[in-house]
Amino acid sequence: MGTAKTFPLNAWYVAAWSHEIGKREPLSRTVCDNKIVLWRKADGTLAALEDACWHRLLPLSMGWLEGEEIVCRYHGLAFDGAGTCTRVPSMDTGNTAAKVRAYPALERHRFVWVWPGDPALADPALVPDLHWNDDPEWVGDGKTMFAKCDYRLFVDNLMDLTHESFVHATSIGNKHVAETPMETIQKGRTVTSSRWMLDIDAPPFWRTQLGKPGNVDRWQIINFEAPCTIVLDVGVAPAGTGAPRGDRSKGVNGRVLNTITPETGSTCMYFWSLTRNYRLQDQSLTTFLREANAKIFLEDQVVVEAQQLMLDARVDRGLRNLNIDAGSMRARRLIEDMIASEP
Ligand code: FES
Numbered sequence: 001m002g003t004a005k006t007f008p009l010n011a012w013y014v015a016a017w018s019h020e021i022g023k024r025e026p027l028s029r030t031v032c033d034n035k036i037v038l039w040r041k042a043d044g045t046l047a048a049l050e051d052a053c054w055h056r057l058l059p060l061s062m063g064w065l066e067g068e069e070i071v072c073r074y075h076g077l078a079f080d081g082a083g084t085c086t087r088v089p090s091m092d093t094g095n096t097a098a099k100v101r102a103y104p105a106l107e108r109h110r111f112v113w114v115w116p117g118d119p120a121l122a123d124p125a126l127v128p129d130l131h132w133n134d135d136p137e138w139v140g141d142g143k144t145m146f147a148k149c150d151y152r153l154f155v156d157n158l159m160d161l162t163h164e165s166f167v168h169a170t171s172i173g174n175k176h177v178a179e180t181p182m183e184t185i186q187k188g189r190t191v192t193s194s195r196w197m198l199d200i201d202a203p204p205f206w207r208t209q210l211g212k213p214g215n216v217d218r219w220q221i222i223n224f225e226a227p228c229t230i231v232l233d234v235g236v237a238p239a240g241t242g243a244p245r246g247d248r249s250k251g252v253n254g255r256v257l258n259t260i261t262p263e264t265g266s267t268c269m270y271f272w273s274l275t276r277n278y279r280l281q282d283q284s285l286t287t288f289l290r291e292a293n294a295k296i297f298l299e300d301q302v303v304v305e306a307q308q309l310m311l312d313a314r315v316d317r318g319l320r321n322l323n324i325d326a327g328s329m330r331a332r333r334l335i336e337d338m339i340a341s342e343p
């Protein structure tokens with residue numbers, strides 16, 4: 001690993017699901033080596049401050065919320081959502097010099113995003129598009145995985161789905177995934193890798209979702225947006241009904257939303273959501289899919305954490321690339337470009 005930077009700071013990163021941030025308890029999260037305390041003000045808007053009191057650096061997340069403010073557990077200094085000290089119990093007033101760093105934060109698509117870099121560059125238009133998570137035409141749910149690995153190992157994992165044939169052989173994988181080549185296109189800060197498997201037997205999972213017999217056309221379109229967001233456009237349609245040409249109306253379609261926030265160089269928070277555009281009212285299907293997917297992703301976690309241990313043990317030894325790594329190589333290069341562009 002060395003000391004090379006592994007992530008850019010000038011980017012929006014998911015720090016939490018929206019529902020995790022409340023008005024009663026502060027929440028502590030680490031984003032790109034920044035310890036951040038999050039809470040919700042009376043009007044519902046977010047506050048995100050450095051999780052360290054101005055006075056003696058006690059984590060503010062150990063304190064409590066009082067109206068709009070967070071109160072330090074040690075000597076009772078209070079700070080508002082902008083990080084301004086509003087009260088020093090031992091003095092009559094606040095201390096205007098006592099300021100805690102505030103982070104740009106916003107909510108979109110059921111996630112809370114923070115910007116750990118230069119606040120002047122925190123443009124809300126740069127938030128990755130994960131609209132499927134709250135689009136009325138789609139339904140789904142997900143979870144968070146806290147993993148002991150460099151977030152880029154998950155980027156590699158998602159950019160190369162041939163691992164499905166081996167890591168997930170009992171669920172979503174079958175031989176067609178490993179045997180069908182991908183087409184990879186890079187545009188700006190995005191990389192798209194597409195694989196179409198035409199007229200194949202459907203793997204068990206998709207067979208059930210489609211609910212129809214016969215061969216299928218299956219697609220996996222991987223959309224990466226630097227530094228760490230990947231939307232998988234996946235589905236099947238009865239073979240020959242036009243899906244490769246854009247008519248997916250006879251099939252079933254899912255979007256697997258993935259965004260992997262680096263906590264440190266070797267730990268991350270992996271937020272994912274499994275959304276679909278069929279059986280929208282079926283809450284039990286939503287729950288079933290979420291739990292089934294959580295099990296599948298545990299199979300990935302075992303692999304990437306074992307890789308990380310070996311990377312740490314063999315710092316002299318880098319990763320090697322095969323043709324299947326075309327997508328992840330481009331993704332990693334985009335990440336490197338973002339890092340290199342920062343002071
Ligand atoms: S450390 Fe926070 S008030 Fe003293």
Ligand SMILES: [Fe+2]
Nearest residue numbers: 163167168300
């Ligand atoms: Fe996987």
